[in-house]
Amino acid sequence: MNFFEQQDVARRNTRVLVVLFVAAVFLLIVLTNAAVAGYLWFARDYNVYSGGRGGFSCFLSYFSCQRFGSIGLAVTATVALVALVKWWQLSTGGKVVAESMGGTLILPSTRDPAERRCLNVVQEIALAANMPVPPVYVLNDERGINAFAAGISPADAVVAVTRGTIDHLKRHELQGVIAHEFSHILNGDMRLNIRLAALLKGITFIGDVGHILLRSSNRVRTGASDHGKGGAMMPMLGLALWLLGLVGAGVAGFIKAAISRQKEYLADASAVQYTRSADGIGDALKVIGGYIPGTLVHAARAQEMSHIFFGEIEHRLWNVFATHPPLGKRIRRVDPGWNGEYIQREMRQYGRTDRPQGAEVGVGRAALVAAAFAAAAAARKAVVEPDASLGAAAEPAAVEPAAVESAAVADQVAAQDADFGPGPDQLDERTAAREEIPVAFVRQSQEPLGAQALVFCLLINDDADLRGAQLDIVTEAGVTGLTELVNTLAPGVRELGAPRRLPLLE
Known part of the structure; x- marks a missing residue:
């Protein structure tokens, strides 16, 4: 194609x-x-x-x-x-649209394997699309396979997925859906x-x-x-x-x-471009065709925003008012050799205790959400300048790799991906470098203050005089505890080496 x-x-x-x-x-x-x-x-x-x-x-x-x-x-x-x-x-902002439909922000510290996997996929597609990583919301009450991107610009965009999407799609299929939504962000469809x-x-x-x-x-x-x-x-x-x-x-x-409908064709084509494969978006559409709930969404305000979703949110008697092309036509656009058979995938049975109840649910949730957006905004405004330290490739010292963090959750994510089968992944080298980032830095990156401190650490120059002037600027920012944290993390960041500095920023 x-x-x-x-x-x-x-x-x-x-x-x-x-x-x-x-x-x-x-x-x-x-x-x-x-x-x-x-x-x-x-x-x-x-x-x-x-x-x-x-x-x-x-x-x-x-x-x-x-x-x-x-x-x-x-x-x-x-x-x-x-x-x-x-x-x-x-x-x-896109968060207003996501929250109006019952969306819940997925925090980096989530312990839900499906949510962790979704965050990883969003980060990978953001890297492939060369854009900031948007906040991700999940519509926990929706069993249909659907998603949407909302916002005015990439700076305030969010990506939202239904619970059915992250629970029923394989990794490469999820990549295709997320890449489709990133196309809406980059092509100005959201505005x-x-x-x-x-x-x-x-x-x-x-x-x-x-x-x-x-x-x-x-x-x-x-x-x-x-x-x-x-x-x-x-x-x-x-x-x-x-x-x-x-x-x-x-x-x-x-x-x-x-x-x-025209925007959906464009987004499907762009998903092929971002993932370098038609299998992801094509298989995702085939799964939807064989999945009983399809792409149905029951949120109260979904109807007025039906055109922003990945798929049709309701069954229509007349296709003339359908906001999305027929499923078969979308599949044949990306897979001309399709034999007409859908992929059958059994619907997961949800019980009362199946909905994730992470640490973000409960007291202080509003503060955590605000902090997460503040950290994302700070990261988007940061510009990394190369310095002499980029030439060094020293190994990290005296810290464990991030692969050992949350071993139980990581094992669940790996097992889930194994059950779904391997999908095409164009970012193996970056993924390996990300796994070598020290666990202490990973934990700091999941906190608003720590994320800001790490960005400043990546900007710190090796020259003592320049470093002193840079630290003075950090102090003048007036953020409590930021200067002390930068001084604590800076030596370890300098020892990372070039291959792991960009993955740390991401």
């Missing part, structure tokens, strides 16, 4: 579809003006007892430039305001997805207003029944706006689905 050609085609189609979406929004605004004009025409004609009903020319009189402009401005302002509010809510959600909310708000008017019409009819006027006008206006909302939602949903 020529995935570079697939990327170019998908990008061209997406531009066309975005233009169509804007045109559809304009059309719906015009229809809303027509509905308001019809309401005013009917109200005026209804009040003319002596003359008969006004004709079509009377209706057209409400489309004067001044009146049409005023109505159009009011409708446009309302739609824009609602869309901006929705945009502001969603643009505060487009947020814009689509905001615009859709602005359009459907018209229908929401109509629904409110219909519900309140009973009270209005009761109060105006003697006159026979108010009770008829309010339901008509509400019904008109509600129908316009349905039309708006249908048109916007159709175009949103078309845009999303």
